[in-house]
Amino acid sequence: MDQVAEAAGVSRATVSRVINGATSVDAKIREVVQRAIAETGYVPNVAARSLVTRRSNSVALVISEPDRPDNHSFLNRIFTDPYFGRVTAGATGALRPHDIHLVVIPTDSTDHHQVMRYLRQGHVDGVLLISSHEQDTLPRQVHELGIPAVVSARPTSPIAVSYVDVDQRLGARLAADRLLSLGRTRLATISGPLDIPSGLDRLEGFRAHLRGHDVPSIEGDFTRAGGEAAARRLLSQHPDIDGLFVASDLMAEGALRAVQDLGRRVPEDVAVVGFDDSSAALDCRPLLTTVRQPVEEMAAEMAEVLLAHIASPGRLPRSVTFHPTLVVRDSG
Amino acid sequence: MDQVAEAAGVSRATVSRVINGATSVDAKIREVVQRAIAETGYVPNVAARSLVTRRSNSVALVISEPDRPDNHSFLNRIFTDPYFGRVTAGATGALRPHDIHLVVIPTDSTDHHQVMRYLRQGHVDGVLLISSHEQDTLPRQVHELGIPAVVSARPTSPIAVSYVDVDQRLGARLAADRLLSLGRTRLATISGPLDIPSGLDRLEGFRAHLRGHDVPSIEGDFTRAGGEAAARRLLSQHPDIDGLFVASDLMAEGALRAVQDLGRRVPEDVAVVGFDDSSAALDCRPLLTTVRQPVEEMAAEMAEVLLAHIASPGRLPRSVTFHPTLVVRDSG
DNA sequence: CTGAAAGCGCTTACAG
DNA sequence: CTGAAAGCGCTTACAG
Known part of the structure; x- marks a missing residue:
């Protein structure tokens, strides 16, 4: 910094002001200093700066x-x-x-x-x-x-x-509405872990909106493998499911595979709606209908x-x- | 730090020595200082330390x-x-x-x-x-x-x-050896991107060890979806393949799906060997035989x-x- | 083994 | 708009 100051013929204070974009510096001087900085290849020491500004940026x-x-x-x-x-x-x-x-x-x-x-x-x-x-x-x-x-x-x-x-519950509701509007009546869901509020909220939101229906659910773990296992169990316990809400796209990817392995067509036999709209939704076959979380x-x-x-x-x-x-x- | 020094009745230099584990501090004094540190809840300022040590840790x-x-x-x-x-x-x-x-x-x-x-x-x-x-x-x-x-x-x-x-080439060789030892004769490979040395090395290593065989290959991109697409193409161009080396487990996961979708049994019809031994190998069905990279x-x-x-x-x-x-x- | 003092490289009131 | 000077909170020769 001393080098820069000397090269530019100003004080270190002025160099500092230029670097930090203080508006109060004369335009010509600013330019001279900037050239000096470029020439010397000067890089401020972050530790020294942090010490006085109390900011790490x-x-x-x-x-x-x-x-x-x-x-x-x-x-x-x-x-x-x-x-x-x-x-x-x-x-x-x-x-x-x-x-x-x-x-x-x-x-x-x-x-x-x-x-x-x-x-x-x-x-x-x-x-x-x-x-x-x-x-x-x-x-x-x-x-x-x-x-x-x-x-x-x-x-x-x-x-x-x-x-x-x-709004987790609203998301679940969008999924429920979609499945209902598709004419599905035997709905089920693979939830996230229930010790995670988003997991619980999506499950409750789905159920709340479907009051009156019996909605079987299985707890998943937000992983692909977990979704696959959950879908397998769900379908073996409730073979007549025709609409499935899976609380994350990653789980939906696994679930889709299980559903199809078990001989069901998607969406003809079982309609599936995910949650997230992450890249996993596009890895799904068929492409996943899902609730987008921005x-x-x-x-x-x-x-x-x-x-x-x-x-x-x-x-x-x-x-x-x-x-x-x-x-x-x-x-x- | 001044507080700690005062509380312990020593200089800041000694406090510093205790914190940095200097061996030259009297055991009793060290204890007193440590207690003072605990009581005051003192935490060293990393910026100040870095400024003098020139280390960020x-x-x-x-x-x-x-x-x-x-x-x-x-x-x-x-x-x-x-x-x-x-x-x-x-x-x-x-x-x-x-x-x-x-x-x-x-x-x-x-x-x-x-x-x-x-x-x-x-x-x-x-x-x-x-x-x-x-x-x-x-x-x-x-x-x-x-x-x-x-x-x-x-x-x-x-x-x-x-x-x-x-040793990328050795890894590819292990895969080749495994497929050969299984009696497979019509081998193929899904490589990684060829602008990545590890991608190229694994392909060349596989081919070099199979000199004499004709070894079809398709370039993949180290993603699951890429592996799936590559396997589909490979199998349509070379329907009689009975041994497949896939240059990453993630691609192998996709490839496995494609191979099975196309009606081949694994490993009976097509034996598949991956590369990495990552968690993806355990997500595969059947479980993936693979080259472990530590x-x-x-x-x-x-x-x-x-x-x-x-x-x-x-x-x-x-x-x-x-x-x-x-x-x-x-x-x- | 311990302390007084210098110094790390910046920023920022303060005075001009 | 600019500079001299203080100070941020540490560590570390140096002297004792």
């Missing part, structure tokens, strides 16, 4: 997955589910114009400690927390830490934190809200709810 | 994917392929004992610039670069930046950088080598090659 995207007793680690689940790619894309896109870096931190409860330490040390200015399972203690821990944060879904216990969510937009909104909290620490928490829409394709 | 895991002209973004590919979860798990595991954080940075060429800026600013002490495609300019850019780095595969152009790889161990080794480079900047680059093994299951 990066935020964490903490992806918190439940502990599951299977072989597949949480990392396998994360790097296998298109949902997280969409979240990352949405958050990155919203943050980039502000020149804020996104630090992706996958975790399950085995290293909550590690994650909290990272946050406490001030590596990031705030956290986008993707957490869905009921027992997850991370939202509360993060909240108690006092660092600006936005959560990806309504917290299960009431904590005063901002969150962004989709995940990228939701993640971008999370980022915007977080930025607002970082800018004005006193800000009250707020929640934003997005509306799902039905995307009709071939499966139902 | 974190390294980047840059996942560089090729630009592809399809709908699915690189983020979708990354968060859909179990390979990256394995890499992350391996690297995290190796870094944790050293108290080094891993910053995951997914990228394609559209934001190389952004990534390079991040690295240049000194946010991390080194970079683990997952890059496989031939045209990727990132390995060279990173190398020219001069930051300690380890690449996940032999670079296509010769740059003096450390890398960790698996990805977690390889990523851990990358981390160890990187740490060595960070510790001694003058260190010469070195490459480590792992041996693949055949994992026999049901498909071939």
Whole structure:
């Protein structure tokens, strides 16, 4: 920085102002300084800057997955589910114009400690927390830490934190309406894990809208293999099902395979509606009719809200709810 | 820190020594200081520390994917392929004992610039670069930046950088041997993208070992859907194939579906061998026989080598090659 | 083994 | 609009 200042014939203060885009710098001087920066190849030291500004200009995207007793680690689940790619894309896109870096931190409860330490040390200015399972203690821990944060879904216990969510029950209702409008009368559903609010909400929303019908359901786990197994069981217990709502596209992909393996045509014998509208919907055969959750937009909104909290620490928490829409394709 | 020093009745220098585990501190004093730290809830400021140590105690895991002209973004590919979860798990595991954080940075060429800026600013002490495609300019850019780095595969152009790889050709040979030992004579292969060295190596290795046989092949793209489409084409062009080597488990999963859709039994009519031994191998029906690539161990080794480079900047680059093994299951 | 002091590389009131 | 100077919170020779 001294070199730049000398080369440009100004003080370090002025160099600093140019770098940080202060408007109060004379246009000619600004130019001279910028040339000097280019010539010297000067790059500001982020540690020094952070030390005085108390800003790191990066935020964490903490992806918190439940502990599951299977072989597949949480990392396998994360790097296998298109949902997280969409979240990352949405958050990155919203943050980039502000020149804020996104630090992706996958975790399950085995290293909550590690994650909290990272946050406490001030590596990031705030956290986008993707957490869905009921027992997850991370939202509360993060909240108690006092660092600006936005959560990806309504917290299960009431904590005063901002969150962004989709209207889960409305989504389930759209699925039910679609199946009914197709004339289906023997409906069933493969739900998400019931310890995840979105899992429970979609199930309840579906049932609530179908009051009067008997709606068999099986709990899935939001994985492809889980959806396949669930569909197999469901169909063996209720062979006459003609309409199926599967609470995630990934599970629907597996379910579709099972349904067809068991000799049913889709949608002729069984109409299937998924949830998410992720890339998995397009991997399905037939292409999946599904309830679209605007995940990228939701993640971008999370980022915007977080930025607002970082800018004005006193800000009250707020929640934003997005509306799902039905995307009709071939499966139902 | 001043608070802690005061509470413990020592200087800040001593507090610093205790925190950094200097051995030269009196045991009693160390205890007093630690208690004071606990009581005050003191957390060191990482920016201040980095400013003087010139270390961030974190390294980047840059996942560089090729630009592809399809709908699915690189983020979708990354968060859909179990390979990256394995890499992350391996690297995290190796870094944790050293108290080094891993910053995951997914990228394609559209934001190389952004990534390079991040690295240049000194946010991390080194970079683990997952890059496989031939045209990727990132390995060279990173190398020219001069930051300690380890690449996940032999670079296509010769740059003096450390890398960790698996013996691709040997892996392909194991697959060929397995199919031959099963008495299969009409072999074919679905390769990875041929602009990716591992894709080309596996194809060439397979062919080289089968010199004399005519070995039809189709280029895939390391995705499930791509494997399915490739298998369909392959079988329509060569209906008598009885042994198939698919260059990744994810593609094999799709290929298996296609093969069976077309009325062939696996392994009776067509024996199938994959490559990776990722979780996708266990999602296959029948369970996939495959060539195991010890990805977690390889990523851990990358981390160890990187740490060595960070510790001694003058260190010469070195490459480590792992041996693949055949994992026999049901498909071939 | 411990402390006083310098210094890491920035930003930002403050004065002009 | 610009510069001199203080200060952000640590670590680490150096001296004792």
